[in-house]
Amino acid sequence: MNTFLKAGLWFLTITLSSFPCAVSAQAPAQVEEYQSPPPHLHANLWMQTSAEYQALCRQTFNTAIREIKQRMKAAKRRQGRPIGPGKKPLAVVADLDETILDNARFQSEMDAVVWADRMDIGYSRGRWEQWERANAEEVGLLPGAGPFVAEVESLKVAMVYISNRLESLKDGTIRALAHNGINTQGLQDITQGRLLLSDGASSKQARIKQAEENFHVVAFLGDNLNDFPGETEQATNPAERIAASRKKAESASDLWGTRWFMLPNPVYGNWDQILPKTVKERMDLLKRANNAEFVKAK
Numbered sequence: 001m002n003t004f005l006k007a008g009l010w011f012l013t014i015t016l017s018s019f020p021c022a023v024s025a026q027a028p029a030q031v032e033e034y035q036s037p038p039p040h041l042h043a044n045l046w047m048q049t050s051a052e053y054q055a056l057c058r059q060t061f062n063t064a065i066r067e068i069k070q071r072m073k074a075a076k077r078r079q080g081r082p083i084g085p086g087k088k089p090l091a092v093v094a095d096l097d098e099t100i101l102d103n104a105r106f107q108s109e110m111d112a113v114v115w116a117d118r119m120d121i122g123y124s125r126g127r128w129e130q131w132e133r134a135n136a137e138e139v140g141l142l143p144g145a146g147p148f149v150a151e152v153e154s155l156k157v158a159m160v161y162i163s164n165r166l167e168s169l170k171d172g173t174i175r176a177l178a179h180n181g182i183n184t185q186g187l188q189d190i191t192q193g194r195l196l197l198s199d200g201a202s203s204k205q206a207r208i209k210q211a212e213e214n215f216h217v218v219a220f221l222g223d224n225l226n227d228f229p230g231e232t233e234q235a236t237n238p239a240e241r242i243a244a245s246r247k248k249a250e251s252a253s254d255l256w257g258t259r260w261f262m263l264p265n266p267v268y269g270n271w272d273q274i275l276p277k278t279v280k281e282r283m284d285l286l287k288r289a290n291n292a293e294f295v296k297a298k
């Protein structure tokens with residue numbers, strides 16, 4: 001049986017067991033019927049099935065386009081294009097994965113392999129690179145992302161993409177965008193600076209600075225705090241790293257929804273990477289998350 005089918009059957013079992021009365025009024029509750037699905041699967045299901053996720057994405061794109069149009073009012077024009085200070089062309093900077101591009105199929109593959117083999121941890125850099133290289137036609141778009149990009153470009157505002165997809169696999173990324181009807185004209189041309197991929201480094205700050213040198217950036221969109229300008233303070237332990245991330249988010253409180261726009265991603269991200277690794281440590285963190293000492297660390 002293939003892994004997707006197995007995962008589907010498992011999900012069906014869980015779904016049916018959530019409504020035991022529909023199966024048998026007398027059936028005794030089994031402990032395993034009430035087990036939560038693994039966290040990655042649960043979060044993945046939320047992104048792939050919930051109306052709430054769809055609504056949040058559209059809310060973010062709708063707010064962003066409204067604010068971009070406000071910025072347009074203050075912009076001068078040069079050769080039919082809006083320009084900002086220093087005669088820089090206006091641009092929107094967007095991350096790609098889970099900001100414009102939807103890798104739901106890849107995430108489901110991770111859940112399927114973990115379900116098939118509980119010793120398999122799912123994500124690996126190699127699996128992701130294989131996805132980037134060979135599965136461009138299976139990549140989708142976030143709800144509302146296509147119309148958003150089209151509307152930005154109809155205003156003659158440049159779309160600049162800053163992604164940690166690899167420069168060496170650029171063709172796959174451009175294919176993924178083109179397959180979804182996103183304008184890819186000029187993306188291959190590095191002198192245009194509209195597609196800034198990773199040479200292996202994960203920090204985007206140098207590429208964000210590069211974009212800001214070439215364009216007057218009116219909006220940033222991402223699903224990760226590191227998609228936005230400003231390095232997060234370094235810290236040694238999880239509580240301090242969480243505090244440093246929150247500090248960056250809170251210090252930009254006026255920018256959220258006006259210049260910076262966050263898409264929801266509970267499946268993966270730096271928020272997950274900075275958590276402690278064991279369930280026990282995570283439970284301990286939960287206990288401490290709202291006490292005075294932890295709050296003080298913020």
Ligand SMILES: [Mg+2]
Pocket residue numbers: 095096097098099222223224
């Ligand atoms: Mg992303």
